[in-house]
């Protein structure tokens with residue numbers, strides 16, 4: 001805690017807020033997207049928005065691993081879990097994400113499917129070794145933070161010659177998503193979302209480095225500041241972005257110098273490059289199909305690819321039409337604009353993916369922004 005406290009210091013936050021207030025041009029607006037749900041939660045938890053001038057707007061981005069998984073791919077995972085002899089493993093939040101027709105992996109488990117929660121991809125190795133009669137499938141999701149661990153799992157399965165282990169790969173790529181937000185044809189239709197700059201994720205960038213952002217910052221003239229997840233990290237990133245925008249610059253700057261370098265983690269990158277290759281396109285929930293938006297397992301390790309081992313048709317989906325997750329993921333709407341928010345849809349009973357994870361925007365609003373019931377009553381009786 002000794003090292004965290006300094007990044008939550010009230011006096012330092014006040015000083016930083018004053019510095020931002022002086023830098024901000026009152027004659028313009030600053031729309032800054034925090035890509036990652038970890039930033040969104042830090043912003044709400046510590047009331048960062050309340051410390052910023054009213055013309056600095058924070059737009060919540062799509063960086064929540066379970067929120068962006070396209071529903072057909074989750075439906076396919078549920079179908080996979082229902083196959084005889086299959087044990088499906090995934091991270092905890094993934095089990096609660098609603099799929100088509102309000103199904104989920106947790107409900108599939110209640111109906112008899114063998115679905116298990118793991119904390120680490122490598123748990124699949126022990127599971128496969130101990131259960132040679134079963135097919136163990138690791139349902140892999142997430143950004144570049146979790147991809148190296150999945151690569152390591154596949155390499156270990158290869159080394160051990162495990163024939164009953166495979167990976168259903170759904171790993172996605174952060175720079176491709178930011179680039180996609182800026183340049184996909186669909187993005188241009190989102191003309192009500194204005195993004196002047198990005199607060200980039202530090203954990204992803206610790207792996208990939210800051211270099212991958214450089215190309216699109218130059219092409220699209222949008223600055224990116226990679227920032228840590230403490231409140232003062234976020235505020236300093238806002239200050240750096242405001243100054244870049246005032247000066248007409250669009251550079252990649254690194255606020256999180258204590259963990260991120262330009263080159264990133266070479267070992268993790270080598271693991272990913274060995275096992276995975278770029279998919280030509282990949283569907284994201286809310287963002288649609290993004291060129292190079294995800295990775296797949298190279299044919300060299302194809303025997304560990306669940307999509308090759310099993311027949312996995314991607315069918316039509318039927319989601320709750322009242323759920324506004326796709327618009328929220330794109331920054332078009334706020335959770336309170338969803339009629340289900342806080343009533344039908346709560347963290348205990350999520351209707352959409354944004355209410356499930358600790359990184360989901362709806363979950364953040366529910367935890368930190370939801371008006372107290374008394375306030376709601378007063379408003380109703382006013």
Ligand code: SF4
Pocket residue numbers: 322323324325328335338339340341342345346350351352353354355362
């Ligand atoms: S509140 Fe629930 S139903 Fe509404 S957008 Fe968020 S997750 Fe979807």
